[in-house]
Amino acid sequence: MxxxxxxxxxxxxxxxxxxxxxxxxxxxxxxxxxxxxxxxxxxxxxxxxxxxxxxxxxxxxxxxxxxxxxxxxxxxxxxxxxxxxxxxxxxxxxxxxxxxxxxxxxxxxxxxxxxxxxxxxxxxxxxxxxxxxxxxxERPPEKHDPLDDFDISSEVLEVLTEYEEQRLRENARTGANLYRVRVEFELSTFDEGLMALSGGLKKVGEVISTLPSGLPANETAIVFDILVGSPKDRSTVEAACEGFDVEIMPIERTKQPEVGASSSPAPMPEPMTGDDVSPSASGKKRPPTQVGAYSARVDEKSPAVEEADAALEAATGSEEYASLAAVARTVRVDISRLDELMNIVGELVLSKANLQRISDSLKSELGFRGVSVDLYKEARSLERRIDLLQKGVIEVRMVPLGQIFDKLSRMLRKMAREAGKDISFEVSGGETELDKLITEELSDPLMHIIRNSIDHGIEAAEVRSARGKPARGTIRLDAYQKGNHVTIEVSDDGAGLDEHAILRHGLERGLVGADQVKELSRRDILGLIFAPGFSTRQEVSGLSGRGVGMDVVKTNIGQLSGVIDVDSEFGVGSTFAMTLPITLAIIQGLIIRAAGQVFTVPLNSVIEILRIRQTEVRTVERQEVIDLRGSTVPLVRLGRLFGLQGSASEDEHIFVVIVGLAQNRLGVAVDQLLGQQDVVIKSLGRRLGNVRGIAGATDLGDNRTTLVVDVAALIEEVLERDLQVAAN
Amino acid sequence: MGKLKHTDPKSGPFEEETERAEPRDPLSEFFVDLEEEGTLRPASLLSAAGSEAFSHADGRRDDYLSFMLADEEYAVPITALREVVTPLPITEVPRTPSYVLGVVTLRGTVLPVLDLRIKLNLPVGESGQPSRIVVLETRDGPAGVWVDRVVEVVRVGGENIEPPPSVLGGGTDLLRGIIRRDGRMLIVLDLDAALWVEGQISDSEGVS
Structure with missing residues (x-):
């Protein structure tokens, strides 16, 4: 190809x-x-x-x-x-x-x-x-056309689109009254007037069509016939037109409708919401004479006419034009192009930093005057614009989670049907935005969790009733933003996780040691379901028996620099919470030195920085920990963890960068804090893309490549290490 | 590194099959001046990248870049060559095999730099020579290879390439063949295999 x-x-x-x-x-x-x-x-x-x-x-x-x-x-x-x-x-x-x-x-x-x-x-x-x-x-049997009951001139019917006619018929069938509202507006302001009037009419009925018609009294005016269907009487419609100079002409009903005919399909809401007026208001289907007369009249002000035409379309919300406009205003872009843009922005940020350095040294040489002031100002203004540019590029990458939530709703509907369970799906926070790349990678893990909920979580209806729960199960999907992270929660009101069963299973599989059971917290035990090879049920169903367990979900989330947590109450339900960064493309980095090598730590996961004495580091089970306001936080030394040659500092004091994701905290011992900088994270490529603990690399502008620490992976690793230590 | 431009195409280095390129700086065309962008690729590189098959039934000849690793001369198809750069500061990447020297950033792209001497079990001597990093394009993206010295570009017909001898011992799966010429032996690398990095060490020293 x-x-x-x-x-x-x-x-x-x-x-x-x-x-x-x-x-x-x-x-x-x-x-x-x-x-x-x-x-x-x-x-x-x-x-x-x-x-x-x-x-x-x-x-x-x-x-x-x-x-x-x-x-x-x-x-x-x-x-x-x-x-x-x-x-x-x-x-x-x-x-x-x-x-x-x-x-x-x-x-x-x-x-x-x-x-x-x-x-x-x-x-x-x-x-x-x-x-x-x-x-x-299977067409409904041909019936008597309800429109025949009305005295509608064929002139009007001819200019209606099939859709408008259908709406008219629908109104007639439901026994609504039909009105023709004639109104005259000044050409210069008719769009606003028309919109306001339509809005008012929609409150009492449905605006079926808006037809430019009749000769206006003068050349700068335009007359519309608005076709309205309303169950209300004439005075209510008149009241809705309050403030407009209208002429209301009821369309006479020549026969009484067969109201309540059981065959009435799709009862329509009485006050129509939304903007469903004339689908082709530009005069496409209008009799040519009318259009001709109209344009001839205002020939000498053709720009005004064009404007009026455009405004008319906008005001009446022409379907065809609206959809065309929507297409024209959206651009489909390959995400890799945005990556390229982001790269360029990253390089710009570096150039800006260099420019500022030059400006600073000029300032110290010349003093703050003349060209040094100019350069300083320009550098500042450049900085502001680059900030805007950077924000803009990041925003372009953002998509609302609603996109995948819709897809998940559909899948859930299907899966629930296949599993023979009655489940309602509730969603909130669909407007929360995340980097497109992250969003795409999220649908699989979310799908897996939901599948688990349907399959293992929500009980059969009889069981639920026996337990005093509503027969219909509920699965909720909630998303919300918290600082630079987004949390997505999937919760169900199903059976919940059985801690004891999980622990038993973990012991059988050798995931924990028997002697350590006492030291495991509830969270540790629930966390066992994420261990590779763990599965609470032996049976394999068509839904979740795909041979992948929660460990895969955890790995997927981890690759997005996120963490997943589970909370559950036996018999009541479970909640899986995923915390993810908003974007992976550009981050604020804390530049540090450890074991002689420079690293970048994403600032969005840095909680605080402490300076402590070496002697304050204690060991628990041979693992170094520090005390953080009463709670014990594990401490890692990057040099030791990564097996680097450089020796750690022998200073009496060390810096500890406390990083955290969700409730997890970890102290990272560093020798030196070098500063803070916006960095574009670049992948290490296919060969090195999976190095654990490294999220990528970045160029700090000194022609040296610096590795970016993957905080989520580090926390993960230390938690696993602690579990292993506990098991041994 | 200066740049020689071939103003007269007839005097290019690839004119005759056995001709060695211009003696003084045979590879200047491939050397990259980091300050000067956009002029670094010879036209021959723009068409195709990747390690193509080297034998053509119609007797077509292919160009190979040869370089020294320890005392052995190796060759790679020139279609895979992206550029040759003077060594840049390399950032060590933990938890990778020993032949991964680290990563460098070249014009915005982060690429790994490999020491094939280690991967091919060659002695790693003093690199007193003016070393180079040869950047090659492969199936898995670009990668740099640290070489002791770049030798030349040779043009070889497919019939002059022998299959790799099985007696060579370990690492023959990284090779595609042998070129013999002028009493020398050039070992042709299978780039996709030779530049692949085996699964990373997940826990070098994690549990202490």
């Missing part, structure tokens, strides 16, 4: 995956709404558009299977939004299944050729397509 083809596939993959994800998110929202009995037309439209765009790009990139399925789903969603298909659990199930199949198909494109997978997906897709066809063919 040529590079170009590879690039195209890459582009398709990321875009398609994103759309499938969005579609899944919309469906989740629709499902929620369906439970409440009303579907938001905005979300239905968004879902329809997602399927439509996916079909489009699949066609562009020749991904025929994706395109075909997307097309089918698009039909189904179109039927749904046009009222041709009744929303119901079976339809949603088919749609969810469709999203899963699309996911698989897109992944298959990524793998290029994998005949085995094609074979397994193909029948699934085929049966899915049949289901869609079956639903679409």
């Amino acid at each position: 040529s590079d170009e083809a590879g690039g195209i596939a890459e582009e398709f993959l990321s875009e398609a995956a994103e759309i499938v994800e969005q579609l899944g998110g919309h469906l989740l929202r629709l499902e929620e709404q369906a439970k409440k009995g009303s579907l938001d037309p905005d979300i239905m439209n968004a879902a329809f558009r997602a399927a439509h765009s996916l079909k489009g790009i699949a066609g562009m990139f020749g991904a025929d299977r994706v395109g075909a399925l997307a097309h089918r789903l698009e039909d189904l969603l179109d039927g749904l939004r046009m009222g041709r298909v009744k929303p119901g659990p079976s339809v949603l199930d088919v749609l969810f299944e469709g999203v899963e199949a699309l996911d698989a198909l897109v992944a298959e494109v990524g793998k290029h050729t994998d005949a085995g997978d094609v074979e397994t997906i193909a029948p699934r897709v085929a049966s899915l397509m049949d289901k869609v066809t079956a639903i679409l063919e």
